[in-house]
Amino acid sequence: MESGRLGHPVPREFYKERDVVMEERRMRVDNEPQSLMAEQMHAALHLSHPYGRPVIGWAEELRRIDRVSAQDFYDHHYAPNNAILVVAGDVTPDEVRKMAQDAYGKLPARTLAPRTESAEPPRMAETRMSITRDDAKVPIFSRLYRVPSYSQGTPGQAESLEVYGQLLGGDQTSVLYRVLVEQKKLATDVGASYDGYVRDTAEFSVYAVPRPGVTLEQIEKAVDQVLQVNTLALPRDNDLARAKTGLIASVTYRRDSQFSLASAYGQALTIGLTVDDVNEWPARIRAVNAEGVRKAAQSLNRRQAVTAYLIPGGGKQ
Amino acid sequence: MESGRLGHPVPREFYKERDVVMEERRMRVDNEPQSLMAEQMHAALHLSHPYGRPVIGWAEELRRIDRVSAQDFYDHHYAPNNAILVVAGDVTPDEVRKMAQDAYGKLPARTLAPRTESAEPPRMAETRMSITRDDAKVPIFSRLYRVPSYSQGTPGQAESLEVYGQLLGGDQTSVLYRVLVEQKKLATDVGASYDGYVRDTAEFSVYAVPRPGVTLEQIEKAVDQVLQVNTLALPRDNDLARAKTGLIASVTYRRDSQFSLASAYGQALTIGLTVDDVNEWPARIRAVNAEGVRKAAQSLNRRQAVTAYLIPGGGKQ
Numbered sequence: 083m084e085s086g087r088l089g090h091p092v093p094r095e096f097y098k099e100r101d102v103v104m105e106e107r108r109m110r111v112d113n114e115p116q117s118l119m120a121e122q123m124h125a126a127l128h129l130s131h132p133y134g135r136p137v138i139g140w141a142e143e144l145r146r147i148d149r150v151s152a153q154d155f156y157d158h159h160y161a162p163n164n165a166i167l168v169v170a171g172d173v174t175p176d177e178v179r180k181m182a183q184d185a186y187g188k189l190p191a192r193t194l195a196p197r198t199e200s201a202e203p204p205r206m207a208e209t210r211m212s213i214t215r216d217d218a219k220v221p222i223f224s225r226l227y228r229v230p231s232y233s234q235g236t237p238g239q240a241e242s243l244e245v246y247g248q249l250l251g252g253d254q255t256s257v258l259y260r261v262l263v264e265q266k267k268l269a270t271d272v273g274a275s276y277d278g279y280v281r282d283t284a285e286f287s288v289y290a291v292p293r294p295g296v297t298l299e300q301i302e303k304a305v306d307q308v309l310q311v312n313t314l315a316l317p318r319d320n321d322l323a324r325a326k327t328g329l330i331a332s333v334t335y336r337r338d339s340q341f342s343l344a345s346a347y348g349q350a351l352t353i354g355l356t357v358d359d360v361n362e363w364p365a366r367i368r369a370v371n372a373e374g375v376r377k378a379a380q381s382l383n384r385r386q387a388v389t390a391y392l393i394p395g396g397g398k399q
Numbered sequence: 400m401e402s403g404r405l406g407h408p409v410p411r412e413f414y415k416e417r418d419v420v421m422e423e424r425r426m427r428v429d430n431e432p433q434s435l436m437a438e439q440m441h442a443a444l445h446l447s448h449p450y451g452r453p454v455i456g457w458a459e460e461l462r463r464i465d466r467v468s469a470q471d472f473y474d475h476h477y478a479p480n481n482a483i484l485v486v487a488g489d490v491t492p493d494e495v496r497k498m499a500q501d502a503y504g505k506l507p508a509r510t511l512a513p514r515t516e517s518a519e520p521p522r523m524a525e526t527r528m529s530i531t532r533d534d535a536k537v538p539i540f541s542r543l544y545r546v547p548s549y550s551q552g553t554p555g556q557a558e559s560l561e562v563y564g565q566l567l568g569g570d571q572t573s574v575l576y577r578v579l580v581e582q583k584k585l586a587t588d589v590g591a592s593y594d595g596y597v598r599d600t601a602e603f604s605v606y607a608v609p610r611p612g613v614t615l616e617q618i619e620k621a622v623d624q625v626l627q628v629n630t631l632a633l634p635r636d637n638d639l640a641r642a643k644t645g646l647i648a649s650v651t652y653r654r655d656s657q658f659s660l661a662s663a664y665g666q667a668l669t670i671g672l673t674v675d676d677v678n679e680w681p682a683r684i685r686a687v688n689a690e691g692v693r694k695a696a697q698s699l700n701r702r703q704a705v706t707a708y709l710i711p712g713g714g715k716q
Contacts, residue, residue, distance in 0.1 A: 130457055
């Protein structure tokens with residue numbers, strides 16, 4: 083079934099399918115002020131790189147895409163020589179290899195579109211924006227930093243960013259949560275995370291929702307104080323241990339699902355990593371030390387960042 | 400000679416020529432903080448449209464471009480069916496047509512790359528940035544607005560924006576100059592202009608250089624007051640008359656040069672306008688009235704704008 087999907091042009095029902103995608107976009111993005119904000123932030127973060135474009139496409143581009151350009155994209159991307167097949171389940175490698183050969187061996191290789199070179203120009207300043215929306219329910223402070231990915235970083239760099247994200251804002255035991263929500267009572271929600279499984283530059287994100295009466299400027303200042311402390315002081319031992327355990331546990335639980343397990347391997351192979359990289363990830367996370375986390379904190383550079391405020395309320399949409 | 404340039408691939412000395420372009424970029428852009436700021440602003444103004452990319456290319460992209468991709472670009476863009484030939488001088492149409500036929504008629508038409516659709520997603524907020532550079536000599540406040548172009552606007556809209564740019568900051572008799580430089584003594588230099596000869600969205604720009612001791616925040620506020628007044632009050636009759644005369648005169652003087660005259664026609668035809676459009680432009684500028692200028696002022700929307708501060712001084716580059 084899957085090899086049939088790959089081998090036979092999708093666009094038979096092109097315009098009907100396009101309407102489905104446009105409806106999906108309306109539901110998931112256009113009616114979600116946070117998603118709209120995230121799109122604008124990504125577009126601002128990447129000056130030239132295609133990561134600045136939403137995967138589902140801009141609404142205006144979806145409206146204009148036609149069967150011919152979809153077919154053209156298909157012809158230069160959907161081919162066995164541009165695919166990774168992952169099979170999870172009660173199978174043996176030999177069986178899988180034989181079935182894959184039968185199902186996919188008959189599909190011809192294609193001339194692929196050349197991969198866009200990741201020649202991202204340097205950013206010269208933080209970019210800032212305040213988005214006012216009637217449909218926003220709460221104000222949100224959000225910041226995205228450009229940071230190295232698992233494909234780009236020096237050994238241990240991506241892992242340190244991963245651990246720092248968890249330690250900073252991974253859950254309700256995190257540093258940002260303790261300081262902003264529990265101690266200072268400035269925020270009702272906070273979070274931080276590292277999204278490093280990409281081929282080129284990755285992203286590190288931080289957000290906070292201020293309590294009623296607290297301004298976005300106040301919450302940003304409080305977040306920046308925490309970030310600043312982490313560039314100076316090493317993390318506490320128990321914070322570091324808890325972050326690493328939490329990360330490894332969440333990945334281990336997730337991989338109880340065969341689909342997630344298969345996805346993890348597929349995602350890693352797609353960005354140029356190996357099966358060993360995936361298998362050894364828990365050990366590499368365990369090896370992250372306090373100095374690595376401080377270096378990760380120091381690597382967050384405001385010039386490489388976009389800061390956005392989402393503000394509920396009036397104003398023309 | 401020109402038909403030879405069109406017909407025969409440029410890239411024979413590709414890498415040597417590329418070095419020349421890279422050197423040109425270093426001189427004109429990388430060593431000019433104002434040019435670097437303008438690049439960052441254009442990249443921020445256009446979320447998806449290729450107008451967000453500098454014409455000369457990002458340094459990183461120039462470094463990576465190779466002979467094959469240059470040839471590919473050439474093959475899909477440089478062709479008689481994608482060219483406009485303008486000949487200025489002591490010639491007759493019949494002679495020119497015959498010579499053009501002889502010189503260009505033998506070049507084959509090519510399959511052109513499809514024109515990028517101008518499906519620019521909506522901006523949701525003003526974008527702001529502060530760029531600190533050791534090599535900046537003076538602080539500068541700069542703002543770019545997305546506005547309709549000559550190809551897009553309703554009748555008279557581009558002309559009204561053109562007149563408003565001149566009236567606002569075209570020269571030392573302009574409103575911004577009188578208020579900020581002469582009366583309030585806040586600025587040493589100001590300017591505004593409309594850049595409307597493009598196919599898709601055009602730009603309207605405003606800038607000011609504060610006097611020593613005046614902050615960029617103060618100068619921005621003062622500029623915004625002037626912009627605000629212009630959305631409410633109609634322009635003074637003599638300001639309107641002077642702006643129109645100034646615009647028409649500068650274009651008339653410029654067209655004393657045969658090269659400029661030819662360029663004006665070429666530029667207009669390239670974006671889909673006609674020879675008549677060029678010839679009738681002075682009459683259309685004369686027809687702009689006070690209400691049109693106020694509407695132009697009202698059409699400058701902060702959500703469609705990028706605001707940047709250039710700050711001389713320390714800070715890592």
